[in-house]
Structures are given as structure tokens and as C-alpha cells.
């Protein structure tokens with residue numbers, strides 16, 4: 175039997191406005207080579223100046239991953255030659271990363287897993303290259319050159335492809351929550367590499383590491399690792415030897431293939447970047463960054479379940495969207511029963527949002543209005559059918575739900591004598607349904623309730639309608 | 653310390669430089685002389701000197717995260733030896 179040891183390296187583009195060492199914009203979608211300057215093109219005589227926010231984002235990411243933050247740090251040159259790296263070196267961090275010795279916790283099939291975070295460091299992105307085999311040319315766009323990246327490296331604590339996927343999901347959720355990266359794996363703002371080795375179960379030595387690059391989706395990560403676990407296990411159990419290789423994931427053929435032999439770390443000839451001065455992160459700066467980190471998703475989910483009585487499933491759904499969770503908390507703080515609010519937010523409000531392609535931030539019905547609507551529903555002032563019907567209007571107009579209900583005369587009828595009129599009319603208008611009821615078809619009652627609701631334009635209180643119908647129909651029978 | 657022509661060749665490969673046999677010999681000589689200066693530095697007693705990565709006493713030179721104008725696309729493109737549409741073109745590198 176073999177066991178698997180996987181370590182992940184994730185690069186995240188930080189969502190600063192400007193690049194890490196120059197003022198060029200980091201926006202996506204600009205014309206190629208329109209967001210570059212002497213610094214990010216590595217022109218002679220230019221000097222980098224560090225972006226303060228990029229440092230703060232790296233500190234926050236480190237803190238959110240429970241890392242120790244280096245009180246003193248620096249940048250280093252990583253020398254290698256590749257055409258999308260204009261300077262011939264990448265400014266990175268070698269022996270003094272901003273964060274180290276952290277961990278992340280997440281659930282896999284209901285069990286809590288903890289994965290060690292070896293380091294978090296800040297560096298710059300390269301340009302983008304496109305290869306044209308037929309024309310024997312490589313084309314370059316330098317807009318991404320110099321965009322800030324953090325690299326997050328785990329210990330080899332991940333044991334399966336499913337765990338790797340859960341790790342990436344948990345990491346993405348945290349980074350989105352602290353708003354340092356938008357983590358779009360398909361668009362390249364989140365990039366994943368995996369180091370994988372297998373070893374006989376119980377052995378303390380790691381096997382030979384293989385690095386897998388070019389994984390362009392979460393599903394790709396899982397598939398590439400599954401493929402690689404199987405390949406290495408088969409190789410070793412048939413007496414073969416795993417070579418130290420860098421392999422790429424071929425998404426269309428669903429296999430990994432050899433890329434190039436791994437360059438040893440010292441081949442990068444790291445040395446301290448002479449163009450940047452040392453970076454000191456003192457306690458006051460650290461505390462400022464710490465104070466800007468919101469409650470993280472896992473803690474928030476647990477609090478919703480424990481303190482607000484939300485089901486774990488609903489907590490998961492609410493927390494998955496930070497803005498929605500914020501809205502929910504606002505509504506709950508105004509005294510709305512949290513479970514009621516969660517139900518309405520996750521089903522009805524979310525449906526309205528989807529239909530109108532709106533984000534929760536754009537909705538005119540704010541927390542106070544939503545809370546008012548919940549009061550109208552829970553007090554019985556309006557039926558839940560009415561509330562659902564007017565929700566779309568409220569979302570767009572932002573008028574007070576109570577005022578709207580009053581103006582449109584939508585208050586629920588709970589006056590028995592008025593409802594009785596509708597009930598009598600429904601029975602008179604629907605002889606066939608009544609006949610069905612009399613021969614014992616229970617569903618006929620539901621149909622009759624529907625007729626009454628329609629006659630009352632949704633205002634009759636359904637429980638009352640039900641009672642009155644049953645009374646009348648059974649009285650007739652006696 | 654003396655560098656061998658083989659060591660020079662390895663560094664040249666990392667730098668993607670092609671050197672003739674003659675150049676390897678010559679640069680081994682010259683680079684060895686450079687390393688010789690480091691040996692001079694090594695002879696100093698630094699027991700009481702803490703390691704540093706910078707000669708300057710400056711720290712935390714930072715800029716606010718503000719966008720400033722880049723070069724125009726035309727200016728960037730004019731620096732390139734070969735173009736293809738809005739992209740810089742170079743001989744194809746081995747893989748993506």
C-alpha cells in the first residue's frame with residue numbers, strides 16, 4: 175500500500191490598483207502592451223519602488239493563514255531567462271518571506287483537516303507569452319509584468335486529490351474574504367502547482383517529488399493529481415523508479431506529460447535585490463493590518479450555527495457570499511428571527527437577484543426594509559404568497575414594504591366573514607371540484623383553497639381558508 | 653579559488669550564453685580574478701559584524717497604491733525589434 179504526500183504552491187495576483195514596483199495599472203482588458211513603463215520593462219536606469227498596499231495585502235494573507243510575520247524582511251533577485259521576464263530576473267523573496275509557519279483548517283467530508291503553510295511571499299508577475307508553432311514565433315504582452323503576486327506554499331500535508339481541491343476552495347474563500355485577490359483560477363489570477371510523491375504506507379521518507387504545472391481549473395487540479403497518483407503507484411509497484419520531473423497537465427488529453435528537468439534552487443542564483451531597501455514590519459503596522467481582517471468564513475459559519483440557530487447548510491450558503499452574509503447580519507441585528515431571514519434570503523431574495531442579474535449591494539431594499547417585510551410576514555399582516563409577489567417590486571423600488579402594502583391594499587384578510595364570502599363563491603363556482611372532494615379526493619381541497627386565494631387576490635389567510643372550506647363542505651354533507 | 657572552464661560553461665548555460673572553448677578558458681581566468689577579491693574580503697574578521705543585505709541605512713521606502721501613466725503602446729512597441737500586431741514578436745521559445 176502507498177500513501178500520497180501533496181504540497182501545493184499557489185500564486186495569487188493581488189488586487190491592488192497599480193503594479194508592485196511601478197504605477198502602471200493592473201486592470202484587465204487593456205490593449206496589449208499599453209500598461210508598461212521603464213520599470214516593469216526593465217529598462218536601464220529605472221528603479222523599483224515598493225507598493226505599500228501590496229505589502230499590506232501580503233501581511234493580511236499571512237495573518238489569515240496563521241503565519242508568523244517577519245519583523246524584518248527583504249527582496250531578492252531570482253535569476254532566470256525566459257522571454258516574458260524582461261529583466262532577466264524576477265524580484266521575489268527567498269530566505270525572508272513575509273509570512274511563515276502558518277496553517278489552514280478546512281473540512282473534508284465532515285472531518286477537520288489542518289494543512290501547514292510553509293511560507294507566503296511577495297513577488298512580481300511576468301508578462302504573458304503566446305506561442306505560434308507554425309510561424310516559429312513567440313508573442314509577448316507586458317501588461318501583467320510587475321503585477322503583485324503572493325506565492326503560498328504548503329507543507330506536504332495533503333493526502334488526496336479531494337483534499338487538494340478542498341484546500342484550494344478554503345484558501346480561495348479566505349483570500350476573497352480578506353479582499354486581497356479575486357482568485358479567478360480560469361482567468362489566471364489564481365494559479366496552482368502541486369508537488370506530489372508517493373511512499374509506502376508508514377514510511378517516513380518522502381518519495382521523489384514531481385511538480386505539476388499548468389493546471390487551469392479546480393477540477394483540473396483534482397484530475398491531474400488523480401492521474402499522477404495512479405501513474406506513480408503503477409510505476410513503483412511494477413518495480414519502476416519515479417524520476418524527479420516537472421510535468422504539465424494536458425487538459426484536453428487528461429494526462430500529465432514531462433515538461434523539463436527541475437532546475438535546482440541554487441541555479442536561480444538568488445541574491446538580495448540591491449534596488450530595494452529593507453522592509454521593517456513593526457507591531458503597529460502589523461496590528462493595523464490585523465484589525466482590517468474580518469471574521470473569516472469558517473468562524474462565521476460556526477457562529478451562525480451556534481449562536482443564530484442556522485442550519486449548517488444555510489450557514490454555508492450565506493457565508494459563501496460575503497456581501498450576502500453582511501446583509502443577513504444586518505437583518506438579524508434588527509431583530510428579525512435569523513432562521514426566517516436566512517430562508518427568505520437564500521430562496522426568494524436570491525431568486526429575485528438572479529432574475530434581475532443584480533448583486534446584493536445593488537438592491538434598493540436594504541436591511542431595514544427587508545426586516546420590515548419579515549415583520550409583516552411573521553405577524554401575519556401579509557401572507558407569504560403576497561410577500562413573494564411584491565419582493566421583486568421592492569428590490570427595485572426601495573419603497574418601504576409597510577407603505578407599499580398599505581398603498582396597494584395587500585394586507586392579509588383575517589376577517590372570517592369576508593373570507594366566508596369567497597369560500598361560498600368558490601364552492602358555488604366549482605361544482606366539479608366539490609364533487610371530487612365528496613368522493614374522497616383529498617387533493618380537491620387544495621384546489622379549492624387555490625380558487626379562494628385567487629378570488630381574494632392572494633389576501634385571504636390560507637389557514638383560515640382551509641378551516642372554513644372544510645367546515646362548509648363537511649356541513650353540507652351532514 | 654580557481655574556476656574551471658566547466659564551471660564557466662555551466663554558468664553560461666544558465667545565462668543562455670554560447671561560449672567557445674577559448675572563451676571558457678579566458679573567462680575562467682578573469683572570473684577567478686574577480687573571486688580573488690572576495691577572498692580578500694573573507695580574510696577580514698567579521699565576528700562582531702551582524703549580516704546585512706544592504707549597504708544603505710534606509711528602510712521602508714514605499715509608494716501609495718496609485719496608478720500613474722504608463723508609456724504609450726506606441727512607445728513600448730518602438731522598443732521591440734519585431735512586432736506582430738499589438739504584440740512583441742521574438743523567435744519561438746521551446747514551450748508554453
Ligand SMILES: [Zn+2]
Pocket residue numbers: 193196197198209210211212213214215320722
Ligand atoms: Zn510599469
